[in-house]
Each structure stands twice: as C-alpha cells, then as structure tokens.
Amino acid sequence: MQANMLTGTYTQSMDVKGRMAFPSKLREAIGERFIITKGFGGCLFVYSVEDFAVKADKLKAMPMAQALPLQRYFMANAAEIEADKQGRILIPGNLRELAGLEKEIVVTGVSDHCEIWSPQRWQAVSGEITDEMLMKALEASNF
Secondary structure (H helix, E strand, C coil), rough: CCCEEECCEEEEEEEECCCCEEHHHHHHHHHHHHEEECCCCCEEEEEHHHHHHHHHHHHCCCCHHHHHHHHHCCCCCCCEEEECCCCCCCHHHHHHHHCCCCCEEEEEEEECCEECCCHHHHHHHHHCCCCCHHHHHHHHHHC
16 A cells, blocks of 8 residues: 655644644645654654554564664654544643644654654754755665
8 A cells, every 4th residue: 555645844833732733734644543752853753553553563573672772762652643623633741842842833744754843943953954965865865
C-alpha cells in the first residue's frame, strides 16, 4: 500500500488547554487517529497509527541492547490522539513541555510523518539548512 505523502507547513494556534486544530490536509492523509511522540531537535513526531505500529515492530525485532534506548525515547513518550468533530486535537502536557509549545505552533508534513514545532525552534532548525547541505544530500541520494 502506497503511503500518503505528507507535505506543507502550517501555523496554528493552541488554546490554554493544549488543543489545536490539526491541519485538515494532513488529517486527510494521516487519519483522524494518530500517534504523537518525542521527535528530534525539540519537535514532536506525528505518525498514523499504522505507520507507528510498523516502526514499533522494527524496534521489537532489534536486539534488546540496541533497541532499548530507542524504545524508551519513542514509546515511553507516545500518546494516541484522536481529532474531535472540529478537527482539534489535545496535545498532552508532557509533550507540550518537551517541545516548548505555547500559543503559536508550526506543523510540517515531512514525507511519512508530521512534525509539531514551536515557531522559534522551527525557525532555528530550518535556518540551519544550507544550500551546500542540500546539494550533498541530493548527491548522496542520487536525486
């Protein structure tokens, strides 16, 4: 089965309870239920339930000494989320704190998953990408 391609960058607002409208274009691709977990660089990763299960199975198949740190990182911080009728989701407090989320939020589609960022962290991370880095990555992947 071909996975939906997740693309785009969206700025959203979060209310004081930690609710935000998850972008409808991304919800259409990822589904109404999904997994949010700790990501890299200070963001949160968002996977469809099915894609997260595939990742979890890969971790289970690894030797324990190799898998345990990854399982602790991704699985211990994972929460299953379901959008309400208005397309809003509630980001758990521990994950909001991990990602430094406050009122404004940036949601990006990154091929097979989404990322949720504070605007400051997103700006810093996306600003670090240079043309030279992109060219090297493109060459390495035979793009």
